[in-house]
Amino acid sequence: MAGLFETLLFCFPKTGEVFYNKRKGFQYGRVENKGGSFMATLxxxxxERAGILVIAAFLLSRLKTFRQIIHQEYGRKEKVVLIIVFGIFGIxxxxxxxxxxxxxxxxxFGQGHLSVESAIANTRIMGVGIAGLLGGPVVGIGAGLLASIHRLSLGxxxxxxxxxxxxxxxxxxxFIGRRFNVRGxxxxxxxxxxxxxxxxxxxxIILAVAKPFEExxxxxxxxxxxxxxxxxxxxxIFILIIQTILLEEERTRAVQTHKALQIAQxxxxxxxxxxxxxxCKEAAEIILKHTAADAVAITDREKVLAHAGVASDHHIPLESMSTKLTERxxxxxxxxxxxxAKEIQCNHEGCPLQAAIVLPLFVREQVAGTLKLYFTSASxxxxxxxxxxEGLSKLFSNQLELAEAELQRKLLKDAEIKALQAQVHPHFFFNAINTITCLVRTDADKARELLVQLAAFFRSNLQGAGKMLIPLEKELEHVKAYLAIEQARFPGWxxxxxxxDPLLHTAMVPPFTLQPLVENAVHHAFTQQFTKNPFIVVRARVKNGKFIMETEDNGKGISKEQVQSLGNVAVDSAEGTGxxxxxxxxxxxxxxxxxxVFRIENRKTxxxxxxxxxxxxxxWGGEYAEGICSG
Structure with a gap:
């Protein structure tokens, strides 16, 4: 008898070749058809039979649980579901x-039991293999066990x-599935x-285990x-279906992000x-135009401020809230x-609104009102x-905090200091929006990350607007949020x-001190033609009983005349540095x-x-400062 690997090598049919069963004498490989025409029949x-499983796979891809599994968002319950589903695929x-x-x-079709002289050609391995790739060893073993037990029962x-x-x-x-990346x-x-x-x-395995060997x-x-x-x-085909799902979701997120930015702008x-x-009336009409909602309403804590769309006859501005859902x-x-409609609990009988999402609007971490999107059908x-x-709710909350900050700025006695603390850079905002809009089409995850950083930047502006001093760590968060957005615009520049110094994170410092210094370095220190390996260093340390904050760069430096004037007088210029x-x-x-002491100087290098x-x-105060110095 030839060895197993030699047998595998020569196991593909050749035209006109015949094998005989020594016990029964019937032929394999030709009988009525030659080997090639047999395959043409098979x-x-x-x-056709594989197509049944592909159709089932497509229907499966529409299920939320299956989509969570694709994103590897599953626990024991989802693994059990996956084992059962792919086990059924095998059956x-x-x-x-x-x-x-x-x-x-x-x-x-649908053989219940096979004779001892029969075998099955099927796609069982496909379902079990995909189960292992998507769910890992536990799912692969579970689905394989179900399919193999059933196959054993058929004879x-x-x-x-x-x-x-x-x-x-x-x-x-x-085990291959542990390293397999379906997004690759x-x-x-x-x-x-x-x-x-x-x-x-x-x-x-069939050659090694099945008997008789000739058969x-x-x-x-x-x-x-x-x-x-x-x-x-x-x-x-199955993997392509999964990749299509992922691509579809990425495009949906990109469209969502783009739409949210457009509405926010x-x-x-x-x-x-x-x-x-x-x-609120103007804002509600804009939101209604850009979403699938049938009505949009905005309230403060006591009354409806605007309602655009369906049911405007009884959802009237300046009247008290007509839904219990909003109150909750x-x-x-x-x-x-x-x-x-029962969950909305509208006080008006016959209200056509059948579904709603109500989102809180926050100002200074307190609920200031609500944004409501209504639908005439739950579907x-x-x-x-x-x-x-949900994304709009967060953006609008930030915009309302901007409004609150501007109002406070007008009421502050120390107008010169507070004007700087409450400043919002419109050019920076719109540059950031444009950067994020571009990323929406190429990297939706990066776009969402930058939206978070943009919100953090303006939140720092707002929080600093009402305070004379803030912890150093908050000022550093402001700097890092600014840099994240700027470096997305000019990567690698x-x-x-x-x-x-870790001990200085809680030190109280004036807000908007480090961030403008870093911004000046970013915009004015470097030229792409002449600066090699440009860098900016931000330091905070204790030296000789002093708390020192520094920004340092290896850019083009400044002239002696500028060193004398910058920081001493307000300088009106195109660059706006002074x-x-x-x-x-x-x-x-x-x-x-x-x-x-505030000091500007050129570095020797x-x-x-x-x-x-x-x-x-x-x-920190005298006693604590002495402890820091002695430490």
Missing amino acids: LPVML ISNYTGIVIEHGKVSHA GYTDIACSLSTMIAGIIMG KYAALEAVAAGVLMEMLQMG AVALVRLIAVPMISINGFGTF ETLAHFRKGLNMQS VLLHGKIMVART QLSAVEQELA YHVHFDI TALWNIRKRIEEIYGHSA GGTKVAISIPLEEI
């Missing part, structure tokens, strides 16, 4: 398999071999290669090429005026969704619309290093008097250093 039938493959008996193809002279190969395929593909560029080809290897392994050899000659081809093709001017009837959102400060309130509404430095110096002097020196007792 291939389309197997393709369906067994039932829809093509019976091979005496070298002939049986088109019978046939390859039952043990096929059951064993199914189990082994589930285990191997499960060549994921489909990698999956096909793994599936083909598992099918070849099955052929080898096993003849069977492998007949089914090897069709089964390997069809299982590989089916795996390829159009409503910015209105929400910056605060929650009043006119501004104002009370608990949480997003609430209603999918029936319109999709997950996409819900996610969009310069590097920033933070050298901060006013910010002058404001910082003035604030430092007015808060700490002459005990604090090129570039500029700006240092702010403050006595430690001004930061």
